[in-house]
Amino acid sequence: MPDDTICLLSGTITVDATPSCGTFSGNGLTTDQFDPQLSGIGSHHLYYNYTDINGCSSMDSALIYVTDRLGIDELDFSKITIYPTRLKILQLFISKSN
Secondary structure (H helix, E strand, O other), X not given: OOOEEEEOOOOOXXXXXXXXXXXXXXXXXXXOEEOHHHHOXXXXXXXXXXXXXXXXXXXEEEEEEEXXXXXXXXXXXXXXXXXXXXXXXXXXXXXXXX
C-alpha cells in the first residue's frame, strides 16, 4: 500500500532526510528531487541509505503512488522528509505545500 499519492503534474518535490549525508535512490529521483513525470504513473519506491561515522548503515523506503487523477481534493506536496524514529530507524514524511 502506498505511503502517499502524488499527482503526475505536481512538479518536482524536494526529498530531505535526517540524519543528512545519506543517498537517495529510486525511479524519478535526481539527487534530492523527485519528479513524478520522470517516474510516471504507478507505484514507486523511494530509498534512503545512510552510513554513520562508525560504519553502521541503515536503509528505509517509502512507496509513492503517482496518479493523473486525484479529483477535487488534489494534493500538492512541497517536500519529502525522512528521519529516525524510536520504532523504525528511518521514517519518511511527505509535506503538503502551504
